[in-house]
Amino acid sequence: MSTMSARPASRRRQQPARLDWSLTPRGAVSGTVQGALALSAVAIGADIADLDPLIGVSATMAAATISVLTSFHAQRPPAALLYRMGCWLGAGGWLTWTMAGAGLREAVLTLLAGAGLAGGLAPLARSRKRAAAPGQELVLARTAQSAEQWQRRIQAVCRVPVTVTNVIAWPTGAGYDVHVDLPPTGATVDTIAGQSKALAAAARLPHGCGVEVLDGAHRGSVVLRVSTVNRLQERLPYPADLGTGASIYDPIGLGEFRDSSLAGICLREAATLAIGKRGSGKTNLLDVLTAGIGRCRDALVWHIDLNGGGLSQLWLTPWLEGRAPRPAVDWAAKDPEEALAMAEAAVSIVKDRKNSGAARKRAANTKLLPLDETLPELFIVVDEAAEIMKDGTATDVIRDLKAALEELQRIGRNEGGNVVVSSLRGAGGMIPVNVRKLSDVRIGMFVQDKSELDFLFEYDPGIDPADLTGPGSGFLRTDEESPRPFKAWELKPTDIEVQAVRIGQARPDLDERAQQIAGDAYANRYARMRRAFGSGSAANLPAPAPQRPLARPTPAPAASAPGTNPFEAWGGFQSPAPAAPANPFEAWGGLQIPAAPAAALDQTAPAEPARPLPEIVTRTLAAFAAARDDRMHSEPLAEALGFATPADLAEALRPYGITPMDQPFQRGGKARRGYALADVETAAERIGRGELPDAPETSA
Numbered sequence: 001m002s003t004m005s006a007r008p009a010s011r012r013r014q015q016p017a018r019l020d021w022s023l024t025p026r027g028a029v030s031g032t033v034q035g036a037l038a039l040s041a042v043a044i045g046a047d048i049a050d051l052d053p054l055i056g057v058s059a060t061m062a063a064a065t066i067s068v069l070t071s072f073h074a075q076r077p078p079a080a081l082l083y084r085m086g087c088w089l090g091a092g093g094w095l096t097w098t099m100a101g102a103g104l105r106e107a108v109l110t111l112l113a114g115a116g117l118a119g120g121l122a123p124l125a126r127s128r129k130r131a132a133a134p135g136q137e138l139v140l141a142r143t144a145q146s147a148e149q150w151q152r153r154i155q156a157v158c159r160v161p162v163t164v165t166n167v168i169a170w171p172t173g174a175g176y177d178v179h180v181d182l183p184p185t186g187a188t189v190d191t192i193a194g195q196s197k198a199l200a201a202a203a204r205l206p207h208g209c210g211v212e213v214l215d216g217a218h219r220g221s222v223v224l225r226v227s228t229v230n231r232l233q234e235r236l237p238y239p240a241d242l243g244t245g246a247s248i249y250d251p252i253g254l255g256e257f258r259d260s261s262l263a264g265i266c267l268r269e270a271a272t273l274a275i276g277k278r279g280s281g282k283t284n285l286l287d288v289l290t291a292g293i294g295r296c297r298d299a300l301v302w303h304i305d306l307n308g309g310g311l312s313q314l315w316l317t318p319w320l321e322g323r324a325p326r327p328a329v330d331w332a333a334k335d336p337e338e339a340l341a342m343a344e345a346a347v348s349i350v351k352d353r354k355n356s357g358a359a360r361k362r363a364a365n366t367k368l369l370p371l372d373e374t375l376p377e378l379f380i381v382v383d384e385a386a387e388i389m390k391d392g393t394a395t396d397v398i399r400d401l402k403a404a405l406e407e408l409q410r411i412g413r414n415e416g417g418n419v420v421v422s423s424l425r426g427a428g429g430m431i432p433v434n435v436r437k438l439s440d441v442r443i444g445m446f447v448q449d450k451s452e453l454d455f456l457f458e459y460d461p462g463i464d465p466a467d468l469t470g471p472g473s474g475f476l477r478t479d480e481e482s483p484r485p486f487k488a489w490e491l492k493p494t495d496i497e498v499q500a501v502r503i504g505q506a507r508p509d510l511d512e513r514a515q516q517i518a519g520d521a522y523a524n525r526y527a528r529m530r531r532a533f534g535s536g537s538a539a540n541l542p543a544p545a546p547q548r549p550l551a552r553p554t555p556a557p558a559a560s561a562p563g564t565n566p567f568e569a570w571g572g573f574q575s576p577a578p579a580a581p582a583n584p585f586e587a588w589g590g591l592q593i594p595a596a597p598a599a600a601l602d603q604t605a606p607a608e609p610a611r612p613l614p615e616i617v618t619r620t621l622a623a624f625a626a627a628r629d630d631r632m633h634s635e636p637l638a639e640a641l642g643f644a645t646p647a648d649l650a651e652a653l654r655p656y657g658i659t660p661m662d663q664p665f666q667r668g669g670k671a672r673r674g675y676a677l678a679d680v681e682t683a684a685e686r687i688g689r690g691e692l693p694d695a696p697e698t699s700a
C-alpha cells in the first residue's frame with residue numbers, strides 16, 4: 001500500500017547539505033543519461049566481441065523477467081512495473097538490433113529517441129512508497145489528504161507548526177485519530193486542547209461530534225480523537241453477558257466512549273463524584289455503578305437515597321419478593337438516621353482495618369490493604385448528596401452524616417471504604433471542595449449551566465456541552481486525564497432484576513470482624529430494609545429510625561453473630577417473605593423509638609439556583625487551569641487576564657476576597673508574590689453561597 005509522509009519544509013531545511021560523488025542517479029535526467037551511456041557501452045563492447053544477436057535477445061528476456069519479479073517483491077504499483085518492463089524491452093531490443101548490424105546513424109538516433117521517451121516517462125517509475133525519516137510514522141495514502149488537511153488546519157487554528165505523523169481510522173468507522181508532533185518551541189498539549197472547539201468547527205464536524213485532545217506517546221506529541229458519527233446519540237443496552245466474579249482491582253465499565261472503546265473506571269482506590277441535572281441519566285449511571293461494583297467478588301454496595309429510596313428499590317425487589325437469597329445491595333438507607341448509622345459503621349470498620357489489616361499487608365508485602373471475598377471493599381453510593389453535603393441549615397443528624405461521609409472518603413482509600421457521590425450540581429456550596437478534590441473519578445452528565453461542568457473539571461478547556469447528546473451522555477475524567485465524552489449503558493428495570501438476582505446469589509458477605517464492629521445497626525438492617533422498602537403488609541408498617549448511637553465500634557470481635565433477625569436466616573428462594581413482627585419496634589429490642597423527624601430533609605424543595613460567578617473569578621480559575629498550576633505569579637496572571645499591571649489585577653480581585661499570598665514563591669526560577677488557586681476556589685465557593693456581597697464587576 002502506498003504511503004506518504006507529511007513533513008514541513010522547515011524540518012527538511014534543517015538537514016545539513018553534503019556533496020554526493022556517487023554514481024547513484026539523482027533524478028530523471030541523470031538517470032536517463034547514465035542509462036543511455038551504459039547501453040551504448042554494452043553495444044560497442046558486443047560489436048567488438050562480435051557476439052551473436054541471440055545473446056541480446058536472451059539478456060533482454062532475462063532482464064525483463066527479473067524486473068517483473070523485483071517489482072512484485074517491492075509491491076510497486078502497476079505503472080511502475082510497466083515502465084520498468086518497457087525500459088528493459090526497449091533497451092534489449094535496441095541492443096539486439098545493433099548487434100544484428102544496424103547502421104550507426106539509425107542506432108544513435110533511435111537510442112536518443114528511446115532515452116528521451118524513458119526520461120519523460122520516468123515519474124511513472126516512482127514508487128509512491130517512500131522511506132520515512134527516522135522517528136517518523138507514515139501516513140496511509142487514503143488518509144494522506146486528511147493528514148495534510150489536519151496539519152494545515154491545526155497550524156491555522158492553533159498557530160503552531162505541527163507535524164501530522166499518522167491518521168488512523170477507528171474500527172467502528174465513527175471517526176479517526178490524528179497523531180500530531182508538536183514543534184520544540186514551547187507548544188504543549190494544552191495549546192491544542194484549548195482550541196478543540198475551534199478545530200471541530202474548522203473541520204465542519206456534525207453536531208454532537210468533536211475533537212478530543214489526548215496525550216500522545218511522549219510529551220511532545222498529542223492525539224486528536226475526531227468523531228465524525230455521533231455514537232453518543234445511540235442507545236447502548238447494558239451488556240447482558242456481564243456475569244459476576246469480577247474484581248474491584250479491574251476497571252468497572254460504565255458505557256462507551258465515542259470510538260466504542262470501553263468507558264471504564266478503576267475504583268479500588270478512587271472515590272467518585274457524578275453531577276447532572278434531573279433527567280440527565282444520573283440514576284441510571286448509579287445503577288450501572290451498582291451493577292459494576294456488585295459484580296465484584298471483593299466488593300459490597302451500600303445505598304443512601306434520602307429522596308424516597310428510589311435508587312435502591314429495584315435492586316431490593318427480587319430479595320423482597322423471595323426470588324433472591326440476599327439483597328444485591330447489602331444495606332440501603334432512605335432516612336437520615338439509617339444513613340448515619342451506615343456511614344458511622346463504615347468509618348468504624350475502616351478505622352479498625354487500619355490496625356487489623358496490618359498482618360494482611362505484611363503477608364502480601366504491600367502497603368495497600370489487599371482485599372478479596374473475605375475482606376471486601378465497601379462502597380457507599382449516595383444519590384442526591386447535595387441534600388446532605390450542601391452548606392447551610394441542616395439537622396444535627398444530617399450534619400453528622402455529612403461529617404461521616406467526608407471522613408470515610410478522607411480516610412478510607414487504603415482500607416477499602418469508598419464513596420460514590422451524585423448531585424444535581426457540583427458548585428455553589430452544594431458539594432464541599434474537599435469531596436470534589438478527593439474524587440479522582442469525576443462524571444459530568446448534562447447540566448443546565450456550563451459553569452457546573454467547568455467547576456467539576458476545573459476549567460478544562462476541552463469541555464463543550466455541545467458534545468453531549470441527551471440522557472446518558474456525559475464527560476468522564478479519571479485521574480488527571482482530560483474529560484472525555486461517553487455514553488452510559490442503559491440499565492432497564494428488567495436488566496436490574498436480572499443483575500440483582502445474580503448479585504444477590506454471588507456477592508460476598510461483609511467480613512465477620514466488620515460485622516461485629518458495625519454492631520446491631522448492621523445485624524438488624526434487613527428487618528428495617530424490609531419495612532422501608534418492602535411491599536404488602538411489611539411496607540405499610542412505619543419504618544422505625546435507629547436510635548443513635550447504633551454503630552459503635554465493638555473493641556474485640558468475638559464469634560460471628562450475623563443473622564440474628566429471622567429474615568436473614570431464611571437463606572433460600574423457597575421461603576416466602578416473612579411477615580412483619582407484631583411490634584414494629586421489636587427489631588430494636590423493644591425500644592420505642594420515635595419516627596425519623598420528617599423535617600430532616602425538605603425532599604420536595606428544589607435546589608437553590610446557582611449564584612453565577614463574576615466573570616473575573618471564572619476567568620481567573622480558567623487561567624490557573626490553563627497554567628496547570630496551583631500558584632501563579634501576579635505578572636503572568638495579570639497578563640493572562642488582560643490587565644495592564646499586577647496592581648490593576650489586585651484591584652479587580654479584591655472585592656471578591658482574593659488577594660496575593662503573603663509570601664513570595666518560586667516559579668520559573670524567580671521568587672515573586674502571586675495568587676493561590678485555593679484562595680480563588682474558596683472565594684468562588686463563598687460567592688456561590690452568597691457569603692460575599694455582590695461587588696461591581698471589574699474587567700480588563
Ligand SMILES: Nc1ncnc2c1ncn2[C@@H]1O[C@H](COP(=O)(O)OP(=O)(O)OP(=O)(O)O)[C@@H](O)[C@H]1O
Nearest residue numbers: 235277278279280281282283284471472488489490
Ligand atoms: N444511558 C442511557 N441511555 C438512554 N437513555 C437513558 C440513559 N440514561 C437515562 N436514560 C433515560 O433518561 C431518563 C432519565 O434517566 P434517569 O432517571 O436516570 O435520570 P436522572 O438524572 O436520575 O433524573 P431524576 O433526577 O429526575 O431521577 C429515563 O427515561 C431513562 O430511560
